[in-house]
Amino acid sequence: MTRLAERIRTARTADPNGFDRRLVVPMVLGSVLNPVNSSMLAVALIPIGHAFGVPPSQTAWLVTGLYLATAVGQPVIGRLVDAFGPRRLYLAGTALVGVGGLVGMLAPNLWVLVASRVLLGLGTSAAYPASMSLLRAESERTGLRSPAGILAALSISAQVIAVIGPTLGGLLIGAGGWHLIFGVNVPLSAACLALGALWLPRTASAARADTRTDVPGMVLFAASLTAFMLFLTDPGAAHWYLPVIGAATGTWFVRRELGLDAAFIDLRVLGGNAPLLATYGRQLLAYITSYAFLYGYTQWLQEGRGLSASQSGLLLLPMSVTAIAVTALTGRSPRVRGKLRAGAVVQLSGCAALLFLDASSPVWLLVVLGAAFGIPQGLNGLANQSALYAQADPARMGSSAGLLRTFTYLGALLASAANAVFFRGGATSAGLHDLARLLVVVAGLFLVTCLTDRSLSRVGREA
Template sequence: MSGSATLLARLRARRRPPGGQRFGRRPERPAPAGEFNRRLLAPMVLGSVLNPINSSMIAVALVPVGIAFGAPPAETAWLVTALYLATAVGQPVLGRLVDDYGPRRLYLAGTALVGLAGLLGALAPSLGLLVAARVLLGLGTSAAYPAAMHLTRSEAERTGRSSPTGVLTALAVAGQTVAVIGPTFGGLLIGLGGWRTVFAVNVPLSLTCLALGLSRLPAAAPRRNRGDRLDHTGIALFAALLLTLMLFVMKPGTARWYLPVLTVLAAAGFAVRETRTRTPFIDLRALARNRPLVATYLRQVLGNTGTYAFLYGYTQWLEEGRGLGAATAGLVLLPLSLTGLAVSAVTGRSPAVRGKLVAGSVFQMAAAAALLLLDPASPVVLLVAVGLLAGVPQGLTGLGNQAALYHQADPAAIASAAGLLRTFMYLGAMAASAANAAYFPHGATTGGLHHLALFMLGGAGLLFLVVLPDRSLGRVGAAARRRN
C-alpha cells in the first residue's frame, strides 16, 4: 500500500502546474524574454471594460426601471450616481491594495464582487437594493484597471521595454469601444429579457474573468510589511472628501451649502493625516514633488469635463433643441465615437505624448467653437461634422494622459496612481453634468448650448495652456523612443 501511495503522489505532482496552482489545463509557460506575455491581455482587457460597460448600459434601463418600481427620474438617476461615486472612491483604494498585495488577488476579488452584484441586481425587489447593487458594481469594477496597469508595468520591467504602447492602446481602445456599444448592447439585452438582464449579464462576465484570472494571472507575494497597516483613516477622509464634493457638484445650490463646508473640512483632515502618518494612503509629499503627475491629473479633469459636457449637452440639444428623435440623434453621434476609436488606434503606438495632448486640446477648442455655429435649422451634415471634430480629442487626450501617467508615476505605486487617474476622470464627468444642469435649466435650448460652448471653450483653452509649456511631456516621449 505504501508503494502504491508513493506512486500516486508522484503522478499527482507531475500533473500539478508549477507554483502549486491547480487551475488551468496545462502548466503556465513563461513568456519569451523581451516579449509581453500575451496571455495576460485577455483578463486585463476584459476586466478593465467591466466598468465602462456598466456605466453605459444603464442609460437605456433607467426608463423601464422607473416604470417597474414607480420611481421618478430623480430617483432612478441614483443608479448612475451610485456607480460613479463608488468608482471614484474605489479606484484609488483598490489601486493601493493592488500595489500592496499584487494584482491577482484584487482582480479575482473584484470580479467576484461584480458577479455577486449582478445577481443582486437581477433579483432586487426594490429600487434601494438596485442602487446597492450599483454601488457593489462600482467597487467590484474598480480593481481590474489598476491591476492591468500594474501588470503592464511588471511586464515592462521583465522585458526591459519601458513603453508598451500596444498594451496601453489596447486598454484605451477597449474602454472606448465598450462605452460606445454599451447602450446598444443594453438595449438588445432588455429586448431579450427585460431590464434585469442588464444586471444579470455581469454574472457570466464575472465567471469568465475569474476563469481567465485564475488560469493566467501570476501570483505575487505581498509587498506590504507585516508592521505596516492600511491607512483606514486616510481612506475614510478621502472618501468623505470625494462624496461631499461630488454630491454638491452634481446638484449645486445654496440649500446645500453644508456640502462644500464638509468638503473643505475633509480635505483639511486628509492633508493633515497623510502628511503625518508613517504609511499614508496617498503620499501627498511625494505627489507634490512629482509636478508632472499633478499636471496629468489636472489635464484629466479638464479634458474629461470638455468631453462629457459635449457628450451630454450636444446629445440633449440634438433631441430637444434640434428636434431629432432618439434613434436619429444616436446615428448623428455614431461618427464621433468611431472617430475617437480610429484616432486612438492610429496614434496609439506612437510614444509621443506631448503632440497628442496639444492636438487634443486644439481640436477640443475647435469642437467647442463649432457649437456656436449651430441653430435649430442646422443641416444634418453640419451636425455630423461637429461630432466628427469632437471625436478627435476624445481619441487623443485620454490616451495621452494614460501614457504620461505610466511614465511619471512611481513604479511601486502605479496601480494607485492609475486609480486616481480614473477618479479625476469622474470628477470631470461630474463637473460636466453640473455645467449642463446650469446652462439647460429648463431644457436644451440653442442659447443654452451656446453658453455651454463658451464654458467648454474656456476649459479647452486652459487645457492647452497646461499642456503647451510642460516640457516634461516631450522628455517622456523621447525617453520612450530611445529605450524601445
C-alpha cells in the same frame, strides 16, 4: 483545472524574456467594465426617467452614483493592489460587478437602481489599477521600458466599448427594456472571474510593496471627496454643511498623510512630482468636456432633437469609430505632447460648434460633429495614460493609476452636475447652448495646460 494551471505556469517560465500576453485578455476585459456601463447608460437615461416618472435632474444620480463610487474607490483599491497584489483585488472587484448587475435588473425604483450603480462603480474600480500594476511588473521582468502597444490596447478596447455601448444599449432597450443594460454585467463578470482565476499570477507586486494599509487615511479621503461631490450634484445654501465637512476631513487627511511613513497617498512624493500633478489636472479638464458631451449631447438628441434611444446610439457611432482609428494610428508612439495639443484644439472647436445646434439641425451635421469629438477622445486619454506611466513611482503604480481614474471620474461628476443644472427643465436646445458655453471655457483651459507644460516633451523620449 489543476493540469491547465500547471501548463500556464510552464508556459510562463518557458520564455522568461517575453511579455506574458495571456495577461492582456483579462486586463482588457476587466478595464472595459466601467466604460461599458458608462456608455450604455447614456441612451438609457430618458427611458429610465419615463419608467419611474422622474426628471433628468434625478436620473443624473445614476451617473453620479457610479462615478462617485469610482472616484473614491479607484485610489483606495489601487493602494490595496500595491500592498497585496492585483489578483485578489481583480477577482473581488469583478465579482461585485456581477452582483451590481443583478441588483439593477431587479430594481423596483430609481434609488435601488442608483444603489446598483454604486456597486458597479466600486466593482469596476479594481481592474484598471490591477492592470497597470501587472503591466509594470511584466515590464520590469522583461526590461520593456515603455509598453506603448499594450497601453494602446487598453485604450483601444475602451474606445471599442464606446462604439458598442451606446448602440448596444439602444438595441437592448428596444428589444427588452432598460433592465437588459444592467443584466449584461452578469456574463461579463463571469468571464472576468474565469479568465482572472486562470491567468493572473498569484504574486506580481505584493512581494516588493509595503503591505501596511492606512485605513484611517482611506476613510478620511473617501469622506472628504464624497462630501464635496454630493454638494456639487445639488449645490445650494441648504447644503452648506457638505463643503464644510469636506474641507474639515480633507484638512485632517492632509495633516495625517504628511506625518506617516506608509501613507495611503504619499503627499510629499506627489507634491514633488509636478509633471504627474499636471497630468491629473489635464485628465480632470479633458473628461469634464468628454462626459458632458457624452451625456448632455445624447439627452439633447432624444429630447431636443426628437430622436429615439436607438437612433441616438447610432449617431454616436461616428465619434467612437473615429476615436478607435485615431488611437490605432497613434497608439504605438510613446510621445504625448503632439497628441494632447491636437486633441485640445479639436475639442475646443467641437464645444464651440454645439452653440449652433437646434431642433432643425440636419443629421449630416450631427454625424460630422460626433466624428470630430472622436479625435480628442482617441488622443487625450491615451496620452495622459502614457504620461502617467512615465511619471509615476513604480512602487505606487496601482495607487497612481487609481488616482488618474479618480480625476477622470471627478470630471464625470462635474459634467453630471453641469448637465443636471442646465437640463433642469429638460434637455432643450437652450440648455445645450448654456452647457456649451461652459465647455468652451473648460476646453480652453485644457488647451492652455497642454501648451504650457514643458515636461511633456520628455515623455516617450527614452523609449
